[in-house]
Amino acid sequence: KAGVTQTPRYLIKTRGQQVTLSCSPISGHRSVSWYQQTPGQGLQFLFEYFSETQRNKGNFPGRFSGRQFSNSRSEMNVSTLELGDSALYLCASNSGAAGNTIYFGEGSWLTVV
């Protein structure tokens, strides 16, 4: 069974632009969560979606948003990009039941210049 798939894998954006990242969860998984990974801040939770509804939200500004579609695929958007948004953005999925294994995608490497 295919794993968590993220696109694009690498991208470069300019300050002030916006970016949309996509995530396809493992087939049958209904929960999708997003994490930001940077050398300085480590792995930080952005938000989680379950059945098209945001179930949890981390401490990120409103420039970070997401959504989930009826097929469980998810997108996250970052508007008005800042240099500090340069990071690896990881998507993770699981069945939706709390405490079940969470599987990560390979991530999208975002560089803001």
Added chain:
Amino acid sequence: GENVEQHPSTLSVQEGDSAVIKCTYSDSASNYFPWYKQELGKRPQLIIDIRSNVGEKKDQRIAVTLNKTAKHFSLHITETQPEDSAVYFCAASKGNAGNMLTFGGGTRLMVKP
């Protein structure tokens, strides 16, 4: 919110020795504790997890122990091999709060041949 601290940040061992990484958490409601291994440029991969109704779990050379009273859990790797070299992350989540993981800061493990 939950806070997870992880020690040490770097760990160097000789091949064949054991490695121990420790984490503490702050929220007594946390009940799911996974450990992830992340190789350079790759996704975090689950290596073992433990739930709060269990004190210890083993999988071949890897074991995790949990002390709910003291709110700490540890990863033990025996007979280390060069391929164990990676960054290891501990995490915690509350089962009734969806799938939001709070990660520790990571431990860079180097196994010298």
